[in-house]
Amino acid sequence: MTNNVGQLNNEGRGILIVLSGPSGVGKGTVCAQLRKCAEDLVYSVSATTRSPRQGEVDGVNYFFKTKEQFQSMIAGDELLEWAEYVGNYYGTPRDFVERTLSSGKDIILEIEVQGALKVRQKFPEGIFIFLLPPSLNELQNRITTRGTESEETIRSRMNVAVEELALLEHYDYAIVNDEVQKACERVQAILTAEHCKRERVSPKIQKWLEEVADNVVSFDR
Numbered sequence: 001m002t003n004n005v006g007q008l009n010n011e012g013r014g015i016l017i018v019l020s021g022p023s024g025v026g027k028g029t030v031c032a033q034l035r036k037c038a039e040d041l042v043y044s045v046s047a048t049t050r051s052p053r054q055g056e057v058d059g060v061n062y063f064f065k066t067k068e069q070f071q072s073m074i075a076g077d078e079l080l081e082w083a084e085y086v087g088n089y090y091g092t093p094r095d096f097v098e099r100t101l102s103s104g105k106d107i108i109l110e111i112e113v114q115g116a117l118k119v120r121q122k123f124p125e126g127i128f129i130f131l132l133p134p135s136l137n138e139l140q141n142r143i144t145t146r147g148t149e150s151e152e153t154i155r156s157r158m159n160v161a162v163e164e165l166a167l168l169e170h171y172d173y174a175i176v177n178d179e180v181q182k183a184c185e186r187v188q189a190i191l192t193a194e195h196c197k198r199e200r201v202s203p204k205i206q207k208w209l210e211e212v213a214d215n216v217v218s219f220d221r
């Protein structure tokens with residue numbers, strides 16, 4: 001899954017970043033930290049049919065939808081990707097992602113693995129990062145301590161987590177979320193490196209190189 005030069009030559013467009021990983025690994029926590037450190041990064045707000053948790057706000061954490069509303073979004077091709085996850089639907093509104101990228105801004109999607117693989121097919125030039133827990137025990141501990149899910153849901157999410165971990169090979173990068181700040185810095189480092197990679201094939205640099213080639217002079221020592 002290596003980006004090639006043709007895919008990278010997207011002058012002026014922002015970079016799409018997908019952050020995946022099992023439920024409870026800390027995707028939301030790392031994104032919250034990124035909001036403080038990477039102010040230019042835009043966050044995609046997903047649509048979901050799950051009920052809001054205490055403190056969650058419609059339009060901020062998610063766009064909370066009924067099943068009928070979600071199905072109508074699917075039928076209207078309004079979603080870049082969608083997936084069913086442990087009894088609920090989740091999906092990424094397409095228009096916001098397209099508009100953000102066209103405006104030259106980078107956008108991050110915090111989504112589960114099935115959806116991420118669908119995005120990969122549509123945006124092979126995107127950056128796909130898998131966030132890993134230090135251990136499965138710690139994952140279970142985090143999701144339990146968060147206190148938002150029933151025991152049954154935790155069991156289901158842990159079972160899905162094991163399946164998701166097996167799909168790590170489809171990602172460009174893995175980051176172990178042992179410390180939130182460290183994980184956040186790693187995401188930023190990846191983004192910086194990807195910008196430099198794109199710069200290498202940018203029309204600006206290509207033009208500069210052509211000018212050098214047209215005006216070759218020898219430099220005597």
Ligand SMILES: Nc1ncnc2c1ncn2[C@@H]1O[C@H](COP(=O)(O)OP(=O)(O)OP(=O)(O)O)[C@@H](O)[C@H]1O
Pocket residue numbers: 021022023024025026027028029030142143145146177178179180
């Ligand atoms: N590096 C870390 N060390 C210790 N605890 C952490 C760390 N990162 C996140 N947590 C805690 O783990 C819990 C789960 O984090 P969070 O809700 O961000 O996970 P998530 O991957 O977004 O989950 P979901 O996919 O279910 O939305 C939270 O209580 C959070 O405070």
Ligand SMILES: Nc1nc2c(ncn2[C@@H]2O[C@H](COP(=O)(O)O)[C@@H](O)[C@H]2O)c(=O)[nH]1
Pocket residue numbers: 021022023027046047050081082083085090091092093110111112113114115116
């Ligand atoms: N495929 C998608 N997955 C999404 C999207 N938004 C969130 N998610 C993922 O769902 C699970 C559960 O989330 P929770 O908020 O109920 O804990 C988690 O892995 C999210 O990352 C989306 O638009 N598409």
